[in-house]
Each structure stands twice: as structure tokens, then as C-alpha cells.
Amino acid sequence: MLIAHIRKSDFEEQSVQQHLEEVASLARRYGESVNLGALSELSGLLHDMGKFTIHFTNYLKKAVLENEIATEKIDHSTAGAKYLYENFYGQNTLQNLVVETIGMGILSHHSGMQNFVQPDFKPSDFVRRVTNDKLPYYKEVVRNFEGIQGNKERVQSLVSEAIEEMEGFLRTVKPHGDLYTYLALMQKLVFSCLIDADRTNTRCFEEAESVLDSNFQSLFKEGYENLMKTVIRFRKSEKPINQLRNEMSEECDIIALECSAIRTLSIPTGGGKTFASLRYALKHALEFNKSKIIYIVPYTTILEQNAQAVRDIIDRQDAVLEHHANVIDDTALDNETDFYDSDVHKKMQLGRDNWEYPIIFTTMVQFLDTFYQKGTRKGRRLHSLTNAVLVFDEVQTVPFQHQSLFSAAINFLQTVGKSSILLCTATQPALDRIEPAIRLPEKAEIVPDLVGAVKAFERVSITSKVESEGWGAEKIAEFTEDLLEENSSVLVILNTKTAVRNVYKLLKENEDVFVVHLSTSMCPAHRKRKLEEIRERLGKEKVVCISTQLIEAGVDISFEAVVRSLAGLDSIAQAAGRCNRNAEKLRGNVYIVRAKDESLSKLPEIRIGGEVTENYILSNPEFRGQLLGPKAIETYFSHFFEQAEREIQIAPKGLNHPLYHLLNGKAAAMQNPKTRSLGMFKTIEQYFEAIDSPTTAVIVPYEDGEKIIADLNDNHYDLTLFNERIKQAQQYSVNLYQHELRKLSETGLIQPLFDGSIYCLKEKAYDLSYGVSLDGLAKVESYTF
Known part of the structure; x- marks a missing residue:
């Protein structure tokens, strides 16, 4: 028997054929809901075809049974792609696209996605490997694979079915243009189905487990029923703000019955966005049989708080996964070995990392990494984003240089991935200025009267104290202490960790005040503990919190006064949302200042945002008293995008094209490509970083x-x-x-x-x-x- 794996605990053997059949079945399950079942299944059936050699079986036995570290690198990832290419390529365009899509996934499944077209005009990774006439043991591989009854016929049948899927895919995306972008992302999705099926089957074999057939509809139903109990309490509440929040969630409940689309939810800060979006997500998931609900947030502080809020609302503490960061950095382990050369490699590779939960909270960085980051680990999760309800909280925080990549991913997930998408923020960005434009329906906004909603939720007065020279840490600390004479709590939000620490050091010496520092230098559990401590003391003693902008978006906490260092109008709106949040008094006070000791040279978006706010909003008498109204927000983003386009470098250093052009085929069009597919995945992954500094x-x-x-x-x-x-x-x-x-x-x-x-x-x-x-x-x- 030719072997794919040997379990280390009891030396049980898994044959190559068994592994291929099980991976193919699981990959089909992942791809079926988005009409990519045959493409995914065939990827699974051929992905480890290169293991059909006595040489690989002997290598495996030595590695596991004799604990011998292999010195030879065995390429088992090319054979399946080469077999498909030799037998099915060149007959017609549809069949060629099938071979390219499946072949790319197979030959990339240990190395990360490769290029169809090279940026330096060299032969493409794909063509070079599938036409390699010197691939070791290839004839033996083909003989052994075809020697198993039914394999050859099954491949032929799946190719025919995959051609039909490809035709349906092209028919779906053709009306939207941007064909090469959709094609590239579809190929990454098939790759994701394969990677997750392969890693999951291997892990289940190692742990002697079965793959669970997860269906979360009963949990969504239970969660919606528990949520409605809170709605009833809102309806009975005499507080006007709770009545307003209920009105917002009622609109979401109505829209949830409409078919999948990309929609915007522009609830003002403090309007109960988490509750309203969850009401939409649960009801829509039930109505349209969606597989998961995934919240994508900009900062981990929102993630921690909102994840717990959702657990409490649905009354299921075990139903929510928080995915903050990639604790494991295993990109260096992506190679052509089978990860048996050490326990370390195997443990890294088989870590549970595929979002097997009904409700998931993750960050924008993790979302973008799933599509564009190098290696296999992050891309493994991509198929979990399909046939789901995706809620993007504070969508205006997408890094400017990645707006196009974000828009492409969103359009793909809705059009091909059949996901329903909610773009939430109190300050909707200028989505129509992005290439490609996000495909919003004609009536995308859920809130029927934005102007009225903003007016109804007004709870603060905003005062500009911006001076040309700016305030040093001493002046900010002094101003904060002055505010404490009339307020029991003050929140100070500054743009850099250094500025935060400087002010904190001055204020913490006041023994009569509880002073807290918050920044991303603290782990989530630490920040959570600090926020709990603040909430316990608010209203009982004098409290000051000095924080970076991580506290701004979505953190459910309320101070009597807020000091905000000059930044974009969207940030100021979020800061205002931490002031008088529950209308504890008639008006809270928000003060905008210029912090002198903030170095923003490496934070261009914050710098540009502050300049636009100062030059076009604070100085404009039209917006006096209406700084957070829809008109001011629209004006702000219009000028922000205009200035950002001039001053922020979109193309990465060392590359002549924006990354989006490596996705949509523009960068490849001049190179007389040898394939119909033009995706330059490897190059995108080489240059992509969700944030400027990794x-x-x-x-x-x-x-x-x-x-x-x-x-x-x-x-x-x-x-x-x-x-x-x-x-x-x-x-x-x-x-x-x-x-x-x-x-x-x-x-x-x-x-x-x-x-x-x-x-x-x-x-x-x-x-x-x-x-x-x-x-x-x-x-x-x-x-x-």
C-alpha cells in the first residue's frame, strides 16, 4: 500500500488513495454552496497524486518510524497539475480555464499561490512546472494512479462537470465587467477549499476524529429568539435613546427579508449598531440559510467587547470565536515537504485555523490577509467567507492604499460567494470614488432618514481649540485637570502611543484621580481588564483615560468630556461616540486640540485626515454646529480621497503597478501571456501588507x-x-x-x-x-x- 500519512501516536497508516478521496469529498462540500463543487473536488482528488510512489512511502516510513530527518526535498505537488495539463489542456477556452484553476491550486498547496504571469517577463510559474519533462517519478505516479479502478474515469467526469461550473461562473460575472479580477479571486477560493480540506483531513487522521457536518441554523434561531427578548425590553423603555435604537434595529429586521446584497448601515454613534446589525444577521441567516455570521472590525478592542455583547444577547457563550491575530507565523514552513521532517512543522501546519464557528469576530487586517497575504495558512479561511453574512464595522477604516483590493473582495464575495454584506459606520466613506466601485443596489442604505437620525442622536457639543503651534503634553494634562473640576470623567485620545504615554506620566501623579493608560502595547485581556476597571469607577470617583484611537470605534463606554487630538472627521465622530453615550445629561463636551509632540510622518492617513478636517470642516461656517451631519461627512471624504490620491503611494516600493492591477490583468496584458488566466498571486503576496509596517x-x-x-x-x-x-x-x-x-x-x-x-x-x-x-x-x- 502506498502511504500518504502515518499517525505518530499509534503508527496507523492512511493510504494515498484514501487521503485523496476524503480530501476530494470535503473540498466538494466547501465549494458546493457557491457552485464550485466539481472544481474543488477535482483539486482534492489530484492534489497529492505525486505521493503515488514507493519512494515517497519509504521516505515517510523513515521519517516517522525511524525518526530520520529527510534531506531530500520531494515535490509531490506538481504531478496532479501536470497530469491534468497533459490530458486536458488546449482543447477549448472553458476547459483551459478549468485546468488552470485546478492546476494552480494543486501546485500551490504547500507553497502558496504562484503566478500565471511573471512581472519580469520570465516563464510563468504555472507553465514552467506543468511542462516540466524531468519531474522525478512522474511515469510511476501516473501508472499507480490510473492503476486504481475508477480514477481515470472519475477525472474525466469531474472535468466535464467543472466545465459546466466554469461556464456558469463566467455567465454570472460577465455583466459586471472586471472579468480577470473575478477569475483570479475564484481561483483563490478553489485553492482555499483545497487547502482547508487537505489540512482538516490530515488533522482528523492525526487525532482519529471525524469531520463534523456543521449546521448552525438552530443556533441562529435560538439566538434570534433571545435577541427579541431584548427588543421587547427596548420597546418598554421610557428612555428616548432606547426607543431610537429600537427604531434602527426594526429597519434592519425588515431589510433582513430581502435577498442578498451589499448594503450600508449608517447608524450614528451610540445608535446600537452592534445590536441592529446582529438582528439583521441572525434573521437573514435563517431566512436564506447562510452558513456563518462574521463580524470584521478595525480594532481588537471592538472585537473583544462586541464579541462578548453578542454572546450575552444570544445567550450562548460558546458560539463566538474571537480571532485577533495570527499567533503562529508559519509562512517560512510553506514548502514542498510533507511536514514530517519535524514535529514542529507538523504541529504548525495542523493547527486549527479554519473558523469552524457559527459567529466569528475578526479584524480588517485578518480579512485582507485572507485574500492577499502570502502562504497557505491565511488563505485557508477564504471559503468560510462565502454563503455567509458579513458585517463590516467602521468600514471607513480600510487603509487607503488597499481600497481597491477591499472593493474587489467585497464584490466577489457577494456576486460569486453568495454572501450578504453589511457596511456599517456612522461616517460612510465615498464608496463611489473607489476602483472598482462597490456594487451597491439602488437603495443600499438601511436607515431611511439619515439627516433626521443624526439629529435625533445628538448628545454632544464639539468645540475646536486647535492652535497653530499645538499643545505639548503639559498643556493637554493641564487642560484635562481643568475639565475635571466640572466633570467626573475625561477621555483623552491622542494619535500616537508616545504622546499617550507622555500625558499619562503627567496625570498619573494625581492621587485623587483614577488614571488609566490604554494602547495596543497591551494584550486584549489586559485592555479588557482596564476597561472593566474604568466602568466600575465611572460615576463613583474621578476617572481619566488616556488612549490611542483604539478606544474610539465601538467601545461601549461613556465619559462626561472628551479631548481629541486633531484627526479625520470620522475619528472625531467616533471619539464623540464615547461622550455622553447614553444621554446621561443634556450635552457632553468634545474638544479638538492639536497635539504638538505627535510624529505623523509614518501615519499619512491620520495626517491628511487632520488637515482636511481643519481646512474644510472646522473652518467652514456652513458646518458650525453640524460637524457630524451627512453633508459635512460627504465633504470631508471627498477632499480626503482627493488629497490621499495625490500624497499616498499606491504602488508598493519596487513595483511599477498598484497591486490591484496585478489582480485585474492590466499588469499582465503587455506580456503575451501563455495562459488565459492572468493572476499574479505570488507577486501580490510578496508585496502585500495590510498595514504599512508588518x-x-x-x-x-x-x-x-x-x-x-x-x-x-x-x-x-x-x-x-x-x-x-x-x-x-x-x-x-x-x-x-x-x-x-x-x-x-x-x-x-x-x-x-x-x-x-x-x-x-x-x-x-x-x-x-x-x-x-x-x-x-x-x-x-x-x-x-
Whole structure:
């Protein structure tokens, strides 16, 4: 028997044929709901065809039974693509697209997606590999594969069915134009179905488990019924603001009965956006049999809070997954081996990472990475975004340089992926200025009277104290203390972590005030604890919170006064949403200042946003007293996009094209391509970063983080425990820039685990007030409050 895998716990063998059939079946299940079942199944059936050799079986036995680390690199990913190409390519356009789509997925399934067209005019990755006449053991592979009864006929049958699927796909996307973009993303989706099916089948074999056939409709029904109990309480409430929130959610309930589309939900801050969007999502998922509900948010603080709010509303604590960051960095492990050369490789590869939950909260960075980041791990999740309800919270925070890639992904998920999409924010960006334009229906907005809604939710007065020279930390601290004479709580939001720390150091010396620092240098569990502490003290004693913008969007907390450093009007609107949030008094006060010691040279969007706000909004008498009205928001985004287009470099350094042109075929059109497909996936992934400076997730020794680090440091092979700890580590991780990692490494304050795929901080590098401490002078006396 030719072997695909050997289970390490009991040395049970899984044959190549068994693995191929099981992966094919699971891949079909993933692709079926979006009419890509045959394409996905055939990818699964051929993906490990290259293992049909006695050579691979012997290699595997030595690796597992004799614990011999292989020195030879075995390419088992090319054979299936080459077999398909040799037998079916060149007959007609539809069949060629089928071969290219499936072949690309197969030859990429351990390395990440390759290029159909090379940017340097060299032969494409795809053509070079499928036409390789010197592929080792290829004749033996074909002989053994076709020697199993039914394999050859099954391939022929699936190719015929896949041609019909390809024809249906082209018919669906043709009216929308941008054919090559849709084609490229469809090929990435088939790749996702294959990757997840392969990794899931291998993990289930290793853990001696079966794949669960998840259907969450009963949970959605139960959740909707529990949510409606809260609606009844809202209806009975005498508070006008609760009545207004209920009106917003009623509109969402009505729209939920309409067919899938991309819609906007422009509820003003404090209008109950999470509740209203959940009401839409649950009802729509029930009505149209959607597989999942996924919230995509800009900051982890929103993620933590809103995930818990959803758990409470639906009364199911186990139904929601929070996916903050990629604790595992395994891109270096994407290669052509079978990951049996060490336990480390295998454990990294088989980590549960496929969003097997009914309701998921993740970040915009994770969403964009799923489509465009390098490697296989992140792309594995892409098929989970199909046939789902996707709620984008604070959609205006999409990085400007990635607007086109975001729009392409959204249009694809709705048109091909059959997902229903809700774009939520109090400050809708100028979606019509993006290429490609987001495909909104004629009546996309759920809120029927935006002007009236903004007026009804007014709870603050905004005052500009912007001065040309700006205020230093001392002046901001002094102004905050003055505000405390008339207010019991003040929130100060500044644009950089350095500015936040400077003001915090001055204010924390006041022993009569509870002063808190918040920033992304703190892990989610730490920030959550700090916010709980603030909420407990609000209204009982003097409280000041100094924070970066992470507290702005969606955090359910209310201060009597807010000080906001000059930024975009959308940020100011979000800051205002943390003031007098529940109409505790007639009017709260928001003050806009210019912070002198903020360095914004590496934060161009914040800088441009502040300049546009100052030049076109604060100075315009038309918007006096109506800074957050629809007209002001529209004016702001119009000027923001105009200035950003001039000043923000869209094409990455070292590349002559925007990444979107590598997706839509424009960059490939001049190169006389040898394939119908033009996607340049490998190059996109090489240059794509969801944020300007890439970060690495590091587990920190805060509270349970110490136990997680200890368990991961005990490098025994227990895949179940490993998966559990990696999931828990989401709450105890901080994303660090490369220069921060270097500094911590130089001083011995960081510890790499699993061949550098996971990083952990030493105790002296994590401070109870600030979070990560690069100087190793952290206060660590106690992690309990």
C-alpha cells in the first residue's frame, strides 16, 4: 500500500488513495454552496497524486518510524497539475480555464499561490512546472494512479462537470465587467477549499476524529429568539435613546427579508449598531440559510467587547470565536515537504485555523490577509467567507492604499460567494470614488432618514481649540485637570502611543484621580481588564483615560468630556461616540486640540485626515454646529480621497503597478501571456501588507499568558493541547513591529518557540501600566487588580 500519512501516536497508516478521496469529498462540500463543487473536488482528488510512489512511502516510513530527518526535498505537488495539463489542456477556452484553476491550486498547496504571469517577463510559474519533462517519478505516479479502478474515469467526469461550473461562473460575472479580477479571486477560493480540506483531513487522521457536518441554523434561531427578548425590553423603555435604537434595529429586521446584497448601515454613534446589525444577521441567516455570521472590525478592542455583547444577547457563550491575530507565523514552513521532517512543522501546519464557528469576530487586517497575504495558512479561511453574512464595522477604516483590493473582495464575495454584506459606520466613506466601485443596489442604505437620525442622536457639543503651534503634553494634562473640576470623567485620545504615554506620566501623579493608560502595547485581556476597571469607577470617583484611537470605534463606554487630538472627521465622530453615550445629561463636551509632540510622518492617513478636517470642516461656517451631519461627512471624504490620491503611494516600493492591477490583468496584458488566466498571486503576496509596517504577534506573560507560554514551551507532541493553547493565546498577544522585535531580541527579552514560529515575551518586558516594555524595566509585582 502506498502511504500518504502515518499517525505518530499509534503508527496507523492512511493510504494515498484514501487521503485523496476524503480530501476530494470535503473540498466538494466547501465549494458546493457557491457552485464550485466539481472544481474543488477535482483539486482534492489530484492534489497529492505525486505521493503515488514507493519512494515517497519509504521516505515517510523513515521519517516517522525511524525518526530520520529527510534531506531530500520531494515535490509531490506538481504531478496532479501536470497530469491534468497533459490530458486536458488546449482543447477549448472553458476547459483551459478549468485546468488552470485546478492546476494552480494543486501546485500551490504547500507553497502558496504562484503566478500565471511573471512581472519580469520570465516563464510563468504555472507553465514552467506543468511542462516540466524531468519531474522525478512522474511515469510511476501516473501508472499507480490510473492503476486504481475508477480514477481515470472519475477525472474525466469531474472535468466535464467543472466545465459546466466554469461556464456558469463566467455567465454570472460577465455583466459586471472586471472579468480577470473575478477569475483570479475564484481561483483563490478553489485553492482555499483545497487547502482547508487537505489540512482538516490530515488533522482528523492525526487525532482519529471525524469531520463534523456543521449546521448552525438552530443556533441562529435560538439566538434570534433571545435577541427579541431584548427588543421587547427596548420597546418598554421610557428612555428616548432606547426607543431610537429600537427604531434602527426594526429597519434592519425588515431589510433582513430581502435577498442578498451589499448594503450600508449608517447608524450614528451610540445608535446600537452592534445590536441592529446582529438582528439583521441572525434573521437573514435563517431566512436564506447562510452558513456563518462574521463580524470584521478595525480594532481588537471592538472585537473583544462586541464579541462578548453578542454572546450575552444570544445567550450562548460558546458560539463566538474571537480571532485577533495570527499567533503562529508559519509562512517560512510553506514548502514542498510533507511536514514530517519535524514535529514542529507538523504541529504548525495542523493547527486549527479554519473558523469552524457559527459567529466569528475578526479584524480588517485578518480579512485582507485572507485574500492577499502570502502562504497557505491565511488563505485557508477564504471559503468560510462565502454563503455567509458579513458585517463590516467602521468600514471607513480600510487603509487607503488597499481600497481597491477591499472593493474587489467585497464584490466577489457577494456576486460569486453568495454572501450578504453589511457596511456599517456612522461616517460612510465615498464608496463611489473607489476602483472598482462597490456594487451597491439602488437603495443600499438601511436607515431611511439619515439627516433626521443624526439629529435625533445628538448628545454632544464639539468645540475646536486647535492652535497653530499645538499643545505639548503639559498643556493637554493641564487642560484635562481643568475639565475635571466640572466633570467626573475625561477621555483623552491622542494619535500616537508616545504622546499617550507622555500625558499619562503627567496625570498619573494625581492621587485623587483614577488614571488609566490604554494602547495596543497591551494584550486584549489586559485592555479588557482596564476597561472593566474604568466602568466600575465611572460615576463613583474621578476617572481619566488616556488612549490611542483604539478606544474610539465601538467601545461601549461613556465619559462626561472628551479631548481629541486633531484627526479625520470620522475619528472625531467616533471619539464623540464615547461622550455622553447614553444621554446621561443634556450635552457632553468634545474638544479638538492639536497635539504638538505627535510624529505623523509614518501615519499619512491620520495626517491628511487632520488637515482636511481643519481646512474644510472646522473652518467652514456652513458646518458650525453640524460637524457630524451627512453633508459635512460627504465633504470631508471627498477632499480626503482627493488629497490621499495625490500624497499616498499606491504602488508598493519596487513595483511599477498598484497591486490591484496585478489582480485585474492590466499588469499582465503587455506580456503575451501563455495562459488565459492572468493572476499574479505570488507577486501580490510578496508585496502585500495590510498595514504599512508588518507586525508579529507575541504572547505576553500577563495573567493566564504565563501558563500558555509554559505549556507551549513544553515541546511535547499533543496536538489537542497545542490547538487549545493557541486559541487561548489570542487574548494574550501583542502585535510588535520588526524594530521592536529586534530590540527585545538584542536584550534577551523575547523567546522564540517552534523554530521561531511563535514568540513569547519574558516577564520583565511586560508592564502592568503600559504593556510591552522595550527597556526591560516592567513593573511585574502582581498581575491581579
